[in-house]
Amino acid sequence: MNSFLQNYFRRFWENGLLFFPFFIGYAETHYRLKFFKPRYYQKFxxxxxxxxxxxxxxxxxxxxxxxxxxxxxxxxxxL
Structure with a gap:
């Protein structure tokens, strides 16, 4: 079981780094950083x-x- 978990996490780490930019790019419409304002930001x-x-x-x-x-x-x- 231990080797299964090690293999699983190793594969996730190797393949997960490929999708990492997509996870960073996801944000809700009202979330923004202090100095970076996304184009899809809404003041509603x-x-x-x-x-x-x-x-x-x-x-x-x-x-x-x-x-x-x-x-x-x-x-x-x-309302």
């Missing part, structure tokens, strides 16, 4: 809304909606 918060599936399947009087606003402290919004 990320808004995620979700409705449970039970609302679609069953008729109810209440409508529970989950709203998550990421970076709302940096970019205030009015």
């Amino acid at each position: 918060p990320e808004v995620i809304a979700d409705v449970p599936i039970r609302v679609v399947k069953k008729i109810t009087r209440s409508l529970p909606i989950l709203i998550i606003i990421k970076d709302a402290d940096l970019f205030p919004v009015v």
Whole structure:
């Protein structure tokens, strides 16, 4: 088992270095470094809304909606 793990990590290390630039290149739209501003940076918060599936399947009087606003402290919004 020990040799299997050593082989696995050795292959990952050798092959993982080939894909390393892709991992560094990935970032969310609101992530940026102090001195480097990416071209896809947006000055808007990320808004995620979700409705449970039970609302679609069953008729109810209440409508529970989950709203998550990421970076709302940096970019205030009015709902």
